[in-house]
Amino acid sequence: MVAQTTQNAAATRRTFRLRPIGYVRTSYRHPEETPTQAPLNPEERGVLVVYPRYKPALTGLAEFEYVQLITLLDRVPEQLPEGPGQLVQVPFMLQHTGEAVGVFASRFPVRPNRLGLSLVRVEHVHGRNVEFSGVDMLDRTPVLDVKPWEQHLDVPGWPARRVESIRGGWYQRTRIIGTCGLLAGRRSLERAGMLRPQSQEEEISMKLSARNQLRGRVTAVKSGTVMAEVEVQIEPGAVVAAITDASREHLDLKAGDEVTVVIKSTEVLIAK
Secondary structure, three states: OHHHHHHHHHHHOOOOOOOOOEEEEOOOOOHHHOEOOHHHOOOOEEEEEEOHHHHHHHOOHHHOOEEEEEEEOOOOOOOOOOOOOOOEEOOHHHOOOOOOEEHHHOOOOOOOOOEEEEEEEEEEEEOOEEEEEOOOOOOOOEEEEEEEEOHHHHOOOOOOOOHHHOOOHHHHOOOOOOOOOOEOOOHHHHHHOOOOOOOHHHHHHHOOOHHHEEEEEEEEEEEOOOEEEEEEEEOOEEEEEEEEHHHHHHHOOOOOOEEEEEEOOOOEEEEO
């Protein structure tokens, strides 16, 4: 009887296959260096690239100011090392206190199903590309769906109810709410098993030193929709840095500019 019940329970379990409709292009390659929430990084731009078969689904999207991107957090391992409990984690915004909450009470990426939700602002829709502002995703993160956000439907009690009266749990207790560009950092990701804890030597080696800061001259700038390539001549050769086009525009980079190139283990950064 027990065996039959177990067999019946297993038979009732259903699995589902999800098919990405596209992916995003951003400047981020490492989880610990990525902003935690799109509204905390509202000025930076990214691009949603929709696969050709789904291009007609973008019809009418440009009429909405905000949309929600439902993403697959594919850089989160499906099987993580046993830690303090994968269902209870320290959210990024609580790293300074160490307070842990259930993953259903947070937006932490380690969760039973690796789904992400990003509220972004639509800037332009052209062809299969949706340029948006508000970046909190790694480059080439798969997108499973796009849904428009509308205040009458998504703000409870709108417009009569004041937004300040809505319960917000621990988010309303932390002083980090509203901090622009808050990065994920390493502590919560190390605790969850996503990152290997750094040794003291590795931590020191990641810090900037005079040896990896070099002066150079910009020799070429190639601007794209989201990303830009900047070639800098340094002795005895040249380096190419990939930065966001918004950063290129902010720095007003052009051929002939004198810049500082910061070389890290996996990145080339530019300061003017």
